[in-house]
Amino acid sequence: MVPGEAGIEKRDSCWSQINNSDFDVVIIGGGISGASLFARMAAEGYKTLLIDKGDFGSATSQASGMMIWGGLLYLKSLDFRTVFTLCRDRDTLISQCPSRIRSQYYYYFPLKGGWQFTPLVKGGLDFYRLLGGVRRGRNYIEKNPGEKNLLRSERFRNPLAYEEGMLNFSDCRFVVDLIRQYDSDNAIPLNHLEFNKANYSGTDKRWHMELTDCFAHRTASITSRLVINATGPYCDHVNRIVGIRTPYKHVFSKGVYLTFRRPDSHVHPLIFEMGYNSDVQTFVPWGPVSLWGPTETSVDALDEEITPTAEDVSFLLEQANRNLRHSYEKKDIISFRAGVRALAVPDSYHAHHYPLELSRHYRIYLEKEKNWIAVYGGKFTSGSTLASLVMKKVARVLEPATRPGVAPQELTETQENFMFPGLEAAFPSPEHCSDHEYCLTVDDYLRRRTNISQWSARNGLGRDNENQAAVLEIIKRLPQRPGLVPETALEQYISTTDRLFANLMDQ
Template sequence: MSQMMRRDFSRLNDRTFDVLICGGGIYGAWTAYDAALRGLKVALVDRGDFANATSSASSKLVHGGLRYLENFDFKLVRKTLAERQMLLAAAPHRVRPLRFGVPVYRDSRLGSFRLAVGLTLYDGLAGSINDEQGFKRYDNSEFSARFPFLRTAGLKAGFTYLDAQTDDARLVLELVAGAESAGAVCLNYCRVAEFIERNDKLSAALVTDQLTGESVAVQAEQFVNTAGQWAGLLQHGKRNYRLSKGVHLILPNILDGEALLLTAKADGRVFFMIPWYGRTLVGTTDTDYDGDLDAVRVENKDIDYLLSEVNGVAGNVSWTREDIIGSFAGLRVLKQSDRSSPSAVSRDWELHASGNGLLTSIGGKLTSARSDAAHIVDKLCENLGVRQACGTFGKPLPWSPGGDVPAWSEAMTRRALALGIDKESAYWLLFRHGSRVTDVLALCESHPDSASRIVPEAPFIVTDLLFCARSEMIVHLDDLLRRRLPLLILAKLKPEDLRRIAGMVAPELGWSQEKIESECRRVLQAYSLGGS
């Protein structure tokens, strides 16, 4: 049985850590994992759940960023492509290859020649790309056959190229679990209430358990701020970054295993249509944000923009609001810039060091977070006088199956099907849990009635729900149904579904009937129908 993630606030007491990391998104998770592997004594806390903001609101892509070539951001593209190639090899369960189609219409901003040049450069920067992985060109009829729902009027040609996708929240959780296995103390729902300084340098942080109200002064030698959109709150309210809102919609599936990169008619921005858990993920918007950090919402204008753009390229589909299954909004943290459009601001990353010793991570991307976290941990080691190189590049992720992955995948799928799990759910079970799928299947064997789907329309089984509740540090119902399993955005759950699901996991979580009702109310308030 794999290690369970236990939430024990007392583990912060009576010890001095080498580093306290504040913020459990992708940057905090990679930093904690890297630092723990280098032998540092690590604590990681998040004011909410792990990956509860931007890191569960991404486009779910591990990609180089083809569009950044237009801005001549070769350094960023080379870095992200190196990370993509590494993750495809080191985490085949977590990061899967995904082909993208790019249609070329008569009125397209980029014609076939410029696209071919860009894709040649993109593949070249990735290095060691073979014919199977490289980009391909198609005439209009061939491209229409691959994407039959696309508008054919004015279609001249099309290309496909290779990138990759993941489940962003699962990736964060896997890294947090890996950090814990390497000795780190990782806790959700723990807020850094204030920092304590001695001789103008940080020496401790007052951390409050959001569940009990208990506080402890956590002693550490170094402090890292990976709080994303809330980073300014830890810097005396100074916000030295720009925020941009990104919205995604979940719509019925019309893709056959390949994604699309499209250009919006309204503003020339790039947006995606991506197959994800048997649905179509459409996004994203990119608009400046200056509102409440705790109330980032999908607004009517965001929905109108995305539906209009998707319907504009679809020939035989006309989606309306009633077709929206789920939606979500998140904030990108961008470097300060005087560029008028957030889309024109570089997605590269920087590390700020405050006079009191606080290291703050600004900007960056899901794909390049490992590389950036390595720089953070290099700096920590330098400050601590520790000589230990980064070991995360190329290292298999904590739940990587290792060995012959196709053979492992085939064997696990056979075992799942024999237990009565449907083929699609089995496919996604391996993607979600990697090597830990053996524990999930063992649980299924001891609960034979749990091989069925939680709800018919989404590929998640009851055993998966029980396993996550038992072993993945669940505090609230939406931790389970939005981040451990993204059910809240992939199915239109009714209040009675929520009560039924909460009732299923109540014995695992020790919830009373009163607690079940309060958790259901909490979710219903936060996740209105079709909203986020």
């Protein structure tokens, strides 16, 4: 069988289906916001197309700390509305997605000698639980945490235990599975698909769009009654391409995590007070690794590729060695996670604030004369709130759908397990991911359908490229991009990895 044959046949069928078709809604951007809107539009019965120039669940949606939390840090700025909304959305996700999100106690460590003495912190956490409707477990002081041997205990008091949510597998896997649940004849998702042109016609009240398949190098033309720009940090850029002006814009905060080998005693997410800017550092167990971070750095300009810098790495290592007992060095780093938080502000905003001082609220703009909706801001946890806010805007320009809505599908297909050198976990095979999960490239597979590139050193290649043969075997089992042989695809993957790690590790 040709690698990825079933998946390519489905993609070809979808391509034929969309070409010269008219949609109710086109959603640009396949991250958590786009996926949440895709699910809602499909459930409402609208004929919907979801597109992303890269892979689903990439960019910012693949760079979280795996925590589904209710916005505890915004309690310090008295932003009760944000805390209430995020707590509600957190609890909705936990109840609706029990196989993908679990309840999890976190340990919050107050500094010794600081103003955050234990009764005050516990009072704040109790108020946080109250704002969340008392739906999480009781808070308590953990007098003998199992992770005590991991930290410099002379810096901290006994931790406060409080309950949040935690992703079971990964953030990008969550996004892909949400899209898959609503994939149907009238709700079509296509990744690695870019729009080249988009013009609105006042005559037929339609957007006329030209699309390019970045994988198979072909074009298609479609029309749509409504377009939703859910491209996250790239929202302003996409608006400019089509000539849309809004009263909002994004400012950016870059967040970077390092991953280290997980100590055996590391079970709970650990939250450490930094002692300034009301900020924290976290140490989060994730499979065989532990995430340390994040940074919270204002970014003036958004590059096409979001990558950490040598300064990010140095800062995180310094903070890790300040708080954790083990002395970490660059050689201990397994992988990096880097993304930007897109924070919505008025278009006239020119001040400079520490990112945590800005709200994570959505701002939804409707250009009614052209049936264009732009989504600003937001957070991984708050997809359901976004869908409700956008639906209010949709109702102003589209009548209710006459088609029956799509019910979420159970993802029950049998999958073949795949083992990767040096990792004990079993992953879905490359064939399964290409046939059922829109997986087209080696980066799609190693980074977003599995956690291999995050759990194995140097994007899965190994510290000395010892896994090179295993990565080549994966490439051969995935769909073959026209004009690109597997050996060349491997060379490109190695080159990208070498460039990233050389820039960060050799300085």
